[in-house]
Amino acid sequence: MADPLFAKKPMDLLMSEAAETGTHTLRRTLGPFSLTALGIGAIIGAGIFVLSGLGTHYAGPGLMLSFVISGLGCAFAGLCYAEFAAMIPLAGSAYTYAYATLGELFAWIIGWDLILEYAMGASTVSSGWSNYFIKFLHIFKLDIPLWLAYDRWTALNVAKKVIAREIVKRDYASLVEGSKEFVNQIDAVMKTAGPELVQRAHDLVGAPHIFGFDFGFNLPAFCIAMLITTILVLGIKESANFNAAIVAIKVSVVLFVIFVGFQYVDASNWGLGSWETFAPMGFAGVGAGAAYIFFAYIGFDAVSTTAQEAKNPQRDLPIGIIASLLVCTVLYILVAAVLTGMVPWKSVNIEAPIAQAFLDRGLEKASFLIVFGALAGLTSVMLVMLLGQTRVLYSMAKDGLLPSGFFAAIHPKFRTPWKNTLLVGTAAAVVGSLTPIDDIGKMVNIGTLLAFVMVCAAVLVLRRSDPHLPRPFKTPLVPIVPLLGIGFNGYMMYKLGWINWVRLIIWLIIGLAIYFGYSRHHSRIRKLAAK
Numbered sequence: 001m002a003d004p005l006f007a008k009k010p011m012d013l014l015m016s017e018a019a020e021t022g023t024h025t026l027r028r029t030l031g032p033f034s035l036t037a038l039g040i041g042a043i044i045g046a047g048i049f050v051l052s053g054l055g056t057h058y059a060g061p062g063l064m065l066s067f068v069i070s071g072l073g074c075a076f077a078g079l080c081y082a083e084f085a086a087m088i089p090l091a092g093s094a095y096t097y098a099y100a101t102l103g104e105l106f107a108w109i110i111g112w113d114l115i116l117e118y119a120m121g122a123s124t125v126s127s128g129w130s131n132y133f134i135k136f137l138h139i140f141k142l143d144i145p146l147w148l149a150y151d152r153w154t155a156l157n158v159a160k161k162v163i164a165r166e167i168v169k170r171d172y173a174s175l176v177e178g179s180k181e182f183v184n185q186i187d188a189v190m191k192t193a194g195p196e197l198v199q200r201a202h203d204l205v206g207a208p209h210i211f212g213f214d215f216g217f218n219l220p221a222f223c224i225a226m227l228i229t230t231i232l233v234l235g236i237k238e239s240a241n242f243n244a245a246i247v248a249i250k251v252s253v254v255l256f257v258i259f260v261g262f263q264y265v266d267a268s269n270w271g272l273g274s275w276e277t278f279a280p281m282g283f284a285g286v287g288a289g290a291a292y293i294f295f296a297y298i299g300f301d302a303v304s305t306t307a308q309e310a311k312n313p314q315r316d317l318p319i320g321i322i323a324s325l326l327v328c329t330v331l332y333i334l335v336a337a338v339l340t341g342m343v344p345w346k347s348v349n350i351e352a353p354i355a356q357a358f359l360d361r362g363l364e365k366a367s368f369l370i371v372f373g374a375l376a377g378l379t380s381v382m383l384v385m386l387l388g389q390t391r392v393l394y395s396m397a398k399d400g401l402l403p404s405g406f407f408a409a410i411h412p413k414f415r416t417p418w419k420n421t422l423l424v425g426t427a428a429a430v431v432g433s434l435t436p437i438d439d440i441g442k443m444v445n446i447g448t449l450l451a452f453v454m455v456c457a458a459v460l461v462l463r464r465s466d467p468h469l470p471r472p473f474k475t476p477l478v479p480i481v482p483l484l485g486i487g488f489n490g491y492m493m494y495k496l497g498w499i500n501w502v503r504l505i506i507w508l509i510i511g512l513a514i515y516f517g518y519s520r521h522h523s524r525i526r527k528l529a530a531k
Contacts, residue, residue, distance in 0.1 A: 006103030007525050009399070011469060014088050014100060017398070027415040029237040030309050032316040032323075037244045038306065039324025041380030042299025042388075044250055045125065048332055049374045051293045052339055053353030059289030061270045061340040062279035064333050066289035071329035073290075073492060074297045076485030077452035078325045079475045080459045082318035085304040086473035089313030092395030093304040093388070094451045099399070101458040101465070104526075108519060110454055111396050112511030116447030116504075117298060118389035119428055122225070122382050124444060126432035127154075129378040130220035136371050144219070147207035152216030153436045159201035164189040176347070222433035228383050229425025232390065235414045239383060246380040251331075253373025256366075257354060258334045264361050265341030280345070291445070291495035296332065298448050299381060300325050301455075302388035314472035386428060390421045400524035401515070443507065446500045449493045456485035 030038075052063065059066045084097040092099070095114060099107035134149050146155040168175065168185045175182040189197075207214040232239050271277030279286050303320045307313045310320075339348065342357045349356035358366035394417045397407030411418040459475055459482045475481050493501075520526065 004520070004523075004526055005105045007523075008101065008103050009096075009099040009107075009525055011088075011100060011466070013528075014090060014096070017090060027235070027237070028309055028311050030240055030306055030316070031311055032319045034240040034244065035303050035306065035310060035316050035320025036323045036327075037247045038240065038384055038387075039300045039303045039320050040251065040327060041243045041247045042302045042384035043297055043324060043328040043381075044247075044254065044331070045128075045296070045299075045374075045377040045381035048254070048296050048335055049354050049370060049377070051296055052336060053348055055289040055293040055336075056340060056345050056348040056353065058281065058292060059286045060278065060280040060345040061272075062286040063289055063293075063336045063340055063345075065279070065286050066293055067296075067329065067332045067336050069287065069290035069488065070294045070297050070492070071325070071332070073294070073449075073452070073485065073488035074300060074325055075322075075329070076481050076488060077456055078300060078321050079481055080456045080485055081301055081304050082321045082473050083459055083471060083475040084455065085307055085317035085321065086314045087469065087471050089307040089310065089317065090395060092392055093301060093307075094455050095392050096395055097455055097458050101462045102454070104401075104520075104523060105515070106454065107399075108396075108401060108515045109508060109511065110451055111392055111401070112508065112514075113447050113450055114392050115389065116443050116507065117451065118302070118385045118392065119424055120431075120447075121298065121444045122385040122389065122424075122428040123431040123435070125378050125382045125385065126221040126225045126428060127218060129224050129375065129382065130218050130432075132371055132374045132378060133220045133224075136375060139368055139371065146205045147214070147216045148219045150216055150218050151434050151436055152207065152214045154218075155205045155207065155216040156201055156214070157436075159204040160190055160193060160197060161186060162204065163197055163200050164193070216434075218433040222429045224379065225382065225386075225425055225429035225432055228379070228386055229421060229429070231383065232387055232421050232425065233411070233414060233416055233418045235416060239387060243380050243383055246376050246383075250373045250376040250380065253369055253376070254331050254335065256369060257358075257373075258331070258338055260363070260366065261335075261338035261342055261354075261357070265338060267341060269341050269344050270337075271345075287491065287495055291492040294445050294449070294492055297325075297328070298444060299384055299388075300328075301448075301451070302384045305388040305391035308391075318473040382428075386421070386425055389424050390417050393417075393420050393424065398524075400522040400527070401519040443500060443503050446493055446496050446504050447507070449489045449496075450504065452489040453486050453493070456482040456489070 055066055056063045081094075085093075088096055088100060090096045092111070093114070095107055095111035098110045130149065134144060137144065146159055149155065150158055164186045167189050168182060169177065172182075172185055175185060202214070205214065205216075207216055209215065231242055271280075281288075300321060303324065304317060307317055310316050335354070339353055339357060343349075343353075343360070355367040355370045358370065393402060393407045396402045397404040397420070406423075407417070407420045409417065409419045460479055462469070463478055
């Protein structure tokens with residue numbers, strides 16, 4: 001082996017692992033419907049109910065085109081994922097594909113990078129779930145103390161925002177609550193906050209003191225993450241059934257938004273007369289909107305992490321990946337059309353765009369349904385993200401890059417990687433309950449886009465190095481589709497800004513330190529090559 005850093009995992013070894021059976025392996029119970037539901041469960045979350053508001057202020061009515069661009073980037077990557085998932089039906093997703101085509105070092109980078117998408121994404125979602133749960137309780141006039149609803153930093157920030165909102169409503173009565181100008185004025189008040197406002201915020205939080213510091217613990221975020229973790233430990237079939245029920249609820253809510261909302265659409269709000277009115281900030285604005293709302297698409301690739309639990313992975317995995325992407329893209333474009341048709345783009349509410357659009361039409365009960373739909377959406381997103389993370393770590397441990405006695409341990413009754421699942425779920429629960437994770441959430445996008453770019457590149461590499469390998473599903477129009485996937489997703493990475501690139505590089509440096517300190521010395525492929 002010329003260079004152990006770029007040692008590739010042999011295809012015959014991959015195929016033998018895929019064919020393994022017994023109590024030490026994952027249970028195959030998932031069909032095409034369950035896989036498609038997992039994909040939809042991972043994709044449709046609060047992103048469509050929240051990010052569409054800020055995306056509109058970048059793209060205007062061109063938000064519809066922003067969703068098309070993000071959807072195309074995901075579709076090109078999805079077709080590449082589908083080829084690998086059918087050809088290499090193992091649980092590691094992009095990590096496994098990179099190991100077979102680009103070598104061990106690139107595989108480790110991808111595996112480490114996927115932690116940004118799955119584990120950190122789950123932490124971000126648990127905090128988002130908590131926010132919607134608090135709104136849901138508020139509908140019934142129930143409240144949770146701020147120090148039990150947020151981490152200590154976020155609780156103080158929320159208290160400052162509550163006070164700043166009161167000041168803006170008092171001093172700027174002409175501003176429409178929730179409008180961009182209203183939100184900007186709140187930000188201005190918070191940036192110039194004096195000691196008096198800060199003290200009022202501390203009093204509003206009312207947190208107990210531990211070792212001289214305010215204590216804050218996001219109890220709803222912790223509880224939902226641990227509940228999802230318990231479901232995942234109990235078995236993949238139980239997890240899939242739970243997810244399917246949640247998906248049915250949230251898709252029904254999205255369809256309700258589309259069908260009811262279209263009755264209140266004013267087509268003149270779309271600005272179809274010219275490009276300037278359709279996309280007020282030009283294509284740059286549409287591109288920025290696409291990069292921002294990309295988070296709403298994250299998760300479809302998690303379907304490929306369940307390859308070893310699919311009944312017929314060669315046929316069903318491509319169906320699950322492509323069908324879930326297609327369904328969600330159509331729904332997203334229709335929701336964007338409804339939002340920008342109901343409300344002139346400059347007046348779209350940033351904080352709760354769709355709920356506010358319905359409230360402005362006197363449809364108060366609709367806001368209840370939208371909050372409930374967002375809760376359902378976030379629940380299934382969290383489930384699939386935690387599921388994906390545990391399966392990637394399981395595959396890495398099977399290859400010796402992580403301790404196999406822990407990360408690859410299968411429960412004899414439930415046939416799930418239970419130790420690994422408990423660790424990941426507990427870590428996500430703790431991070432989500434104690435940490436302000438806004439900046440970590442922003443890293444999720446760039447980490448996922450990097451994985452998409454490398455999978456598209458891996459298809460090109462394997463088509464050239466092993467053109468005769470059996471491929472139950474072939475990515476069409478190679479090299480055009482993989483190159484378009486690299487281009488679209490690379491463009492969205494560029495639009496995320498330099499600060500996120502710096503964070504990504506720091507994260508990868510930490511991962512490389514672990515690889516050179518532990519993983520390369522325990523690599524199963526290296527040991528096989530040394531014999």
